Amino acid sequence: MQAMVLSRLAPIETRPLKLTSIDRPAINGRNRLLLEIEACGVCRSNLHLIEGDWKKYGSPSSLPVVPGHEVVGTVIKIGDGVKKIKAGERVGIQPLFSSCLECEYCKAGRENLCENAEITGETVQGGYAEYICANEEFVTPIPDSIDSEHAAPLFCPGITAYKAVKASEPAAGRSVGIFGIGGVGHLAIQIAKMHGARVVAASRTKKHLDLAERMGADNTIVFQDSQERFLKNLKKEEGLLDSAIVFAPSDKAIDAAVKSVKKGGIIVMGVLGNVTNFPTFEEKIVKGSVIGTRKDMADLVRLASDSGLKVVIEKRRLAEANEVLAKLKKSQVEARAVLVP
Ligand SMILES: [Zn+2]
Ligand SMILES: [Zn+2]
Numbered sequence: 001m002q003a004m005v006l007s008r009l010a011p012i013e014t015r016p017l018k019l020t021s022i023d024r025p026a027i028n029g030r031n032r033l034l035l036e037i038e039a040c041g042v043c044r045s046n047l048h049l050i051e052g053d054w055k056k057y058g059s060p061s062s063l064p065v066v067p068g069h070e071v072v073g074t075v076i077k078i079g080d081g082v083k084k085i086k087a088g089e090r091v092g093i094q095p096l097f098s099s100c101l102e103c104e105y106c107k108a109g110r111e112n113l114c115e116n117a118e119i120t121g122e123t124v125q126g127g128y129a130e131y132i133c134a135n136e137e138f139v140t141p142i143p144d145s146i147d148s149e150h151a152a153p154l155f156c157p158g159i160t161a162y163k164a165v166k167a168s169e170p171a172a173g174r175s176v177g178i179f180g181i182g183g184v185g186h187l188a189i190q191i192a193k194m195h196g197a198r199v200v201a202a203s204r205t206k207k208h209l210d211l212a213e214r215m216g217a218d219n220t221i222v223f224q225d226s227q228e229r230f231l232k233n234l235k236k237e238e239g240l241l242d243s244a245i246v247f248a249p250s251d252k253a254i255d256a257a258v259k260s261v262k263k264g265g266i267i268v269m270g271v272l273g274n275v276t277n278f279p280t281f282e283e284k285i286v287k288g289s290v291i292g293t294r295k296d297m298a299d300l301v302r303l304a305s306d307s308g309l310k311v312v313i314e315k316r317r318l319a320e321a322n323e324v325l326a327k328l329k330k331s332q333v334e335a336r337a338v339l340v341p
Contacts, residue, residue, distance in 0.1 A: 002341065003129035004321045007064040009052035012329055015322040016050055017067075017128065025125060025133040030081030033134045035073035035091065038148035040127030042316075042324050042337040043070060043156050043183070044249065045095075049122060050325065061123045068339070069095040069120035070156035071127030072148040082136045090148065091139035092301070094155040095291050097124050098135040112291050128321055130341045140297045143305045150311040153183060153336040154304055158311070159292040160247075161188035162300040164270045165195070167287045168243040172196030177234075177241045179223070179257050180248030181208040183336040184270065188245060189215040190309055200238055202230065202256070203248070204331070211334055215310065227256050234260055246271055258284065313338045 001024045004017040027034055046067045048054050060067075071093040078087055085091060099106050099114035106114050118124050125132060142151045161184045170176050170192045178188050181203040192199045193216045201212035202223040209220040219237060223230045234241075243266040244257035254273045261267060263282040268289050269275075275286055292300070303309065312335035316324050324337045 001130040002318065003066045003125075004068075004318060005064050005066055006050055006060070009050065009055065009063075011051055012047060012322060012325045017321050017325075019319045022066075022129075024131045027077060027079045028133060029135075030079045031136040032079045033075050033082060033085055033091070033136055033139065034077040035071070035093075035132050035134055036076050037071060037073040037127055037130055037132055037341055038090075039072045039152040040068040040318075040339045041070035041152040041156060041183070042068075042321065042328060042333075042339060044328060045069070045156075046121065047325050047329055059119070059122045065121065066125045066127075066129050067121040068127030068129070069093070069097075069122070070152050070154075071120065071132055072142060072152045072155070073132065079136075085136050085139060085141070090142045090151075091134070092142055092151055092155045092297075093120055093127070093132065093134050093139055094159055094297055095120050096138060096294075098138050101137070109293060109295065112293050128318060128339060130318075138294060140294070140301055142301060145305045146301075149313055149315055149338045149340065151301075151304075152338050153187070153311050153313060154300055155297070156291070157183035157336060158187050158300050158304065159297050160184050160270055160289070161191055162303075163292040163296050164188060164245050164247075164268045164289040165191045167268045167289050168192070168245050168266055170195035170197035170243070174198070174242040175200060175238065177202060177244040177257065177260050178212075178217075179203075179244060179246045179253045180271075181212045182247070182331075182333065184247045186211055186215045186312055186335045187309065188247065189217050191303075194303070194307060200234070200241065202253075207334060208331075211312065215312075223253065223256060227252065227259070230256055231259055241265065243268065246273070249273065251276070258286075312336065315340055
């Protein structure tokens with residue numbers, strides 16, 4: 001099969017992903033499935049992995065690796081022990097490829113926190129390829145109402161948005177600020193609106209603020225270099241917020257989010273970053289959020305199908321992965337790019 005293979009960590013401008021012919025994965029376990037891939041989303045995390053930003057976290061676990069962790073395909077073969085999924089079904093794979101199902105987190109239904117998880121496209125082969133092997137317990141069937149290209153982003157930005165929005169405790173009469181509009185943010189806006197919250201979007205570029213408006217944000221405020229100006233505009237137009245969610249990979253955005261919420265308000269961190277000068281006496285709450293559980297995934301797919309959640313995509317060929325990632329690095333992708341083999 002054809003796959004975009006990463007053999008050395010390097011800046012994306014040097015085109016480190018090479019279109020290579022490699023063996024099709026074998027079904028390597030009784031509860032495994034073989035999928036013919038129809039779409040795979042391109043994530044900022046893929047960029048971090050490829051450029052070596054996550055070497056310090058032990059990712060990728062080895063090289064060469066095939067990145068890609070928001071994958072949709074049709075099951076073409078199943079292992080002997082597979083019970084829940086049939087050949088011919090269309091399913092999606094999220095970054096959580098599998099977990100141990102035995103540790104305290106897995107037993108408590110928080111398998112996204114498992115200490116022994118496998119991560120798609122990092123510790124096992126990912127979706128920048130024509131075929132992929134998956135684990136029956138960790139795939140989610142996709143209803144006919146959603147096509148594969150629009151389904152793929154549900155499996156990383158979608159679930160990330162879904163869980164982070166829930167953590168922000170949205171409700172009618174409450175306001176939520178979303179810092180960073182793109183693959184994750186454009187979905188978070190819509191999900192927060194479904195909860196009845198007032199949504200304020202903050203981003204650096206007009207293109208992304210326009211997208212936020214199209215997705216139903218009640219207000220959009222540009223956030224560039226001057227935090228002071230941003231906070232002044234926010235206070236004038238909205239007052240302080242009940243909660244804020246940060247998807248922009250920037251300590252400045254995190255700091256602005258902390259300052260944007262009322263005393264006792266909630267800040268949800270959907271990115272890695274630093275909270276500095278935390279105002280302890282204001283009793284604000286900072287929560288971390290990482291992808292989601294299998295239940296979150298199934299709930300989101302149902303929600304997307306029932307509600308007509310808009311997933312904004314641009315379709316690209318698998319071989320274009322380097323160019324797409326370079327565009328993403330320059331904030332030139334509007335929402336989500338999706339690779340099709
Ligand atoms: Zn991702
Ligand atoms: Zn576990």
